[in-house]
Amino acid sequence: MTRYIFITGGVVSSLGKGLASAALGALLQARGYRVRLCKLDPYLNVDPGTMSPFQHGEVYVTDDGAETDLDLGHYERFTGVPARARDNTTAGQMYLSVLQKERRGDYLGATIQVIPHITNEIKSFMAEKDSTADFVLVEVGGTVGDIESLPFLEAIRQFGNELGPQRSLYIHVTLLPYISTAGELKTKPTQHSVKELMSVGIRPSILLCRADRAIEEEERRKIALFCNLDVENVIPALDVSTIYEVPLTYHREGLDRQVMAHFGIRDIPNLDLSIWERIVKRIKDPEGEVKIAIVGKYTNLADSYKSLNEALVHGGIANNVKVRLKFIESEIFEREGTAPHLEDVHGILVPGGFGERGTEGKIRAVQFARENKVPYFGICFGMQMAVIEAARNLCGLKGASSTEFGPCSEPVVGLMTEWVKGNALESRQEEADKGGTMRLGSYPALLGKGSLAAQAYGAQAIQERHRHRYEVNITYKDQLEKAGLLFSGLSPDGKLPEIVERTDHPWFLGVQFHPELKSKPFEPHPLFTAFIGAALKQSRLV
Ligand code: GLN
Numbered sequence: 329m330t331r332y333i334f335i336t337g338g339v340v341s342s343l344g345k346g347l348a349s350a351a352l353g354a355l356l357q358a359r360g361y362r363v364r365l366c367k368l369d370p371y372l373n374v375d376p377g378t379m380s381p382f383q384h385g386e387v388y389v390t391d392d393g394a395e396t397d398l399d400l401g402h403y404e405r406f407t408g409v410p411a412r413a414r415d416n417t418t419a420g421q422m423y424l425s426v427l428q429k430e431r432r433g434d435y436l437g438a439t440i441q442v443i444p445h446i447t448n449e450i451k452s453f454m455a456e457k458d459s460t461a462d463f464v465l466v467e468v469g470g471t472v473g474d475i476e477s478l479p480f481l482e483a484i485r486q487f488g489n490e491l492g493p494q495r496s497l498y499i500h501v502t503l504l505p506y507i508s509t510a511g512e513l514k515t516k517p518t519q520h521s522v523k524e525l526m527s528v529g530i531r532p533s534i535l536l537c538r539a540d541r542a543i544e545e546e547e548r549r550k551i552a553l554f555c556n557l558d559v560e561n562v563i564p565a566l567d568v569s570t571i572y573e574v575p576l577t578y579h580r581e582g583l584d585r586q587v588m589a590h591f592g593i594r595d596i597p598n599l600d601l602s603i604w605e606r607i608v609k610r611i612k613d614p615e616g617e618v619k620i621a622i623v624g625k626y627t628n629l630a631d632s633y634k635s636l637n638e639a640l641v642h643g644g645i646a647n648n649v650k651v652r653l654k655f656i657e658s659e660i661f662e663r664e665g666t667a668p669h670l671e672d673v674h675g676i677l678v679p680g681g682f683g684e685r686g687t688e689g690k691i692r693a694v695q696f697a698r699e700n701k702v703p704y705f706g707i708c709f710g711m712q713m714a715v716i717e718a719a720r721n722l723c724g725l726k727g728a729s730s731t732e733f734g735p736c737s738e739p740v741v742g743l744m745t746e747w748v749k750g751n752a753l754e755s756r757q758e759e760a761d762k763g764g765t766m767r768l769g770s771y772p773a774l775l776g777k778g779s780l781a782a783q784a785y786g787a788q789a790i791q792e793r794h795r796h797r798y799e800v801n802i803t804y805k806d807q808l809e810k811a812g813l814l815f816s817g818l819s820p821d822g823k824l825p826e827i828v829e830r831t832d833h834p835w836f837l838g839v840q841f842h843p844e845l846k847s848k849p850f851e852p853h854p855l856f857t858a859f860i861g862a863a864l865k866q867s868r869l870v
Contacts, residue, residue, distance in 0.1 A: 331591060332454070332496045333465045334484045336532070338472045338521025339503040343538050344574075346399030348501055348565065349467045350406035351574040355584040357407055358575075358599055361462035365403035366415040367396075368450065368483075369469040370476035374420040378763045385631030389793045389845055390415070393769025399467060401635045405848050406575070414456070419476060422449045442479050450483035472500070473524045485529045497590050500525060500532035501565070504539040504547070513539055515551050522555040531556065533590055536565045536583065561586050570641075572607045572849050607645060607849045614650040618863040621654045621673040623661075623693040625686045636679050636707070639844035642852035643860030651860060658689030666696040674870070675703040675835075675863035678710030680795070680842060684733040691717045703835040703862035705855070708796055711828060711838025712741045715800050715808065722811035723804075732798050740808075744799040748821055756797075766797045771819065771841070773826035779816035780829045780837055784858035790817075792826075792841035799840065800825040835862030 333352070337345040346367070353363045369376075376384045377395030388401040394413030404411045426445050429435060435445070457464045468484060470477045488496035502521050504513040518537060525532060535555065537543060543564040552559040563581045568574060578584070585595050620640060626632035637653065644651035656669055658678075670676060676697040678690050690710070694717040697704035706714045712730055719728035719740045727737030746755040747767055756765055770791050775782040782788060802823055805815050817827025817839070830836035839855065847853035 329495065330457070330459060330461055331463050331494075332488065332491055333463060333499060333587070334488060334496070334530075335465060335467045335499045335501065336472055336481070336484075336525065336530070337468070337470070337501045338525065339505075339517045341471050343501050343503055344565075345467055345469075345501045346397075346402045347406075347571055347574055348499075348536055348578070349399070349465050350402040351578050352499075352583060352587070353403060353409075353463075353465055354406040354575045354604070355579055355599075355601075356463050356587075358601055358603075359584065359588075359596055362460060363407055363409065363463045363465060364415070364457050364461040365400075365407065365409070365411075365465045365467070366454070366457060367399050367403075367417075367467045367469060368453075368480045369397055369416065369418040370474065370480055371418055371469075372420040372423070372476075373418060374424055374763060375416075375418060377766075381626040381632035386634040386636075387795070388635065389768060389795045389842065391770040391791075391793060395764065395768065395795070397469070398631065398634045399469075401638075401845065402571075404846075405635075405638060408848055408851070414453070417450075417453050419446075419479065422446055422453070422479075425449055443482060446479045447483040447486060450480060451487050454483070454487055472521055472528075478528065481525075481528045481530060488530070494591065497534070497587065498525075498530055498532040499534045499536060499587075501536045501538065504537050504543060506540055513541065513543060513547055515547055515554075518551055519554045533557070534561045534563060534583070534586055536563050536578075538565045538567075540567050542566065560589075570608060570611045572604060572611060575604045576601060576608065603850055610645045610648060611641065611650075614644065615648045616864065616867070617650040617652055618644070618647075618674045618860060618867050619652045619654060619672060620675045620677055620860075620863060621656055621670055621693070623656050623658045623676060623678050623690055625658060625681050625683075633679055635842070635844040635847070636677075638849075639847035639853055639856045640677075640860070642847045642849050643856030645849060646852040646857040647860045647864050649860065649864055651863075656693075658686040658693065661689035661692045662686075666692050670696050670700075670702070673702065674866040675705065675859060677705045677707070677859070678713055679707050681709035682732075687713065687730075687733065691720070695721060698830065698833060698836060701834055703859060703866055704833070704837070705835075705859045706838035707844065708794075708840060708842060711840050712798065712800060714836075714838040715740050715804075715813065715825075715828060718808055718811050718813045719804065722813075723807050725804075725807075730798055738804075740801050740804050741798050742801045744797060744824075747824060748819070767794050767799075769793060773817045773841075774820055775827065776814065776816040779814065779827075780835065780858075781816045781827045781839075781855075784854045786854070792839070792843055793845045794841045796840060800828070834865070835859065 386398045396416035400411040502518040548562045690713045719725040725738040728740045729736035730741035828838045
């Protein structure tokens with residue numbers, strides 16, 4: 329029997345509903361259950377793929393090639409369950425699909441309305457989830473009270489009602505702001521938020537109350553009284569120093585126990601959470617520290633590199649060191665040079681990116697890493713920059729560039745117009761739609777024997793997730809290899825370069841895919857483990 333837990337948010341956005349859902353997922357797994365997490369996003373974009381990282385943060389890519397909300401990254405990092413395309417939907421997707429059906433004539437002349445057509449579409453999205461899952465956790469994006477959320481709230485109300493209370497549970501995440509002049513945490517916004525939810529017919533059974541300090545019993549009682557709840561179901565969710573502590577603190581406050589109680593399932597005393605205890609201990613009590621420069625364009629919004637930041641933390645866990653990140657806006661190198669900013673770091677990472685702005689600075693960062701033998705990790709765009717740098721500075725191809733920035737005399741990185749997907753050929757034209765048309769999702773690559781990459785993976789064949797439109801031009805392979813840039817990973821047909829590395833450098837690697845998407849705290853990605861390991865060695869040299 330699959331049970332559904334719906335998670336909504338109130339008072340303000342950014343309360344960490346995604347993390348809360350992911351942590352609850354992990355706690356249910358610790359109790360031996362199979363979980364599936366999914367997210368309903370109320371905005372009208374069909375997916376976040378075309379949204380600016382400044383607006384939406386990172387775009388998380390699934391194995392099956394969907395561009396999804398970054399909360400799916402949290403779900404996967406906490407539960408290890410690979411996210412799928414159908415674990416995230418948006419109002420845009422729901423409307424698009426209803427309107428396509430309307431055009432096809434599927435509704436046989438009916439008047440198409442938000443209720444029931446859009447809500448039914450949302451309900452069938454939820455109903456088709458993993459039938460093998462014991463619990464499906466459905467997070468509703470946005471904040472209760474938003475106009476956009478209404479069809480989603482109506483859909484979870486109807487769906488929960490159809491399932492009945494034995495198979496459904498509503499959890500509401502709220503905020504208790506601290507008012508310094510009064511010297512207390514305020515419960516009123518939470519009361520109002522619950523009222524708002526009740527006005528659309530949803531009565532939450534558990535409240536997760538975010539606060540920056542301890543919530544007094546008195547306040548919990550007050551909330552319980554006004555929101556029709558048992559005081560045990562008013563659960564404090566205090567700020568923590570690392571996100572991996574969230575499962576432990578929620579458990580301590582009784583979240584999973586109360587979830588079990590709601591469903592009438594017997595509690596397990598002394599739940600084994602040692603996996604999370606070990607992770608938190610490693611993070612809080614490291615043996616050393618390395619400093620990594622992230623040279624990018626979206627550096628002032630931490631959410632744009634969410635998975636990357638986490639994968640670096642995981643690399644630190646694997647090496648028992650703290651990873652200190654130094655975000656550098658690449659354009660600064662074009663004005664001030666690299667040395668003053670990069671001299672003190674133990675590793676340089678150029679992450680994924682789009683568009684020409686800031687690329688000259690990124691290329692300079694690659695040059696600095698190569699010449700000064702500082703460990704370099706180029707991810708997607710960062711690999712393309714490494715190839716352009718070698719072409720220009722080592723092969724004498726002054727006009728080397730990417731056609732992403734316009735026509736050039738030496739297109740060492742060019743638009744991909746066809747590639748093999750499974751047994752079929754995918755092709756794209758220059759003027760294709762921008763949404764959902766990149767080379768997306770999991771693709772295999774074969775690694776060169778004895779290469780740095782093969783050593784790190786301890787394997788010859790790998791599968792990694794991609795999100796790119798341009799690709800290193802294989803026709804430059806021989807020239808670049810002569811200059812010491814080895815093509816150590818290729819697509820199985822040998823046409824698409826997947827990994828490059830330097831043979832004359834302690835650790836210099838560029839990958840066309842996004843390894844950060846698959847890293848987990850309990851299973852750090854081998855390339856991040858190796859990169860932080862190399863940075864640790866570097867830190868002992870300087
Ligand atoms: N802009 C580059 C491309 O489309 C790199 C993309 C990325 O870094 N994800 O190929």
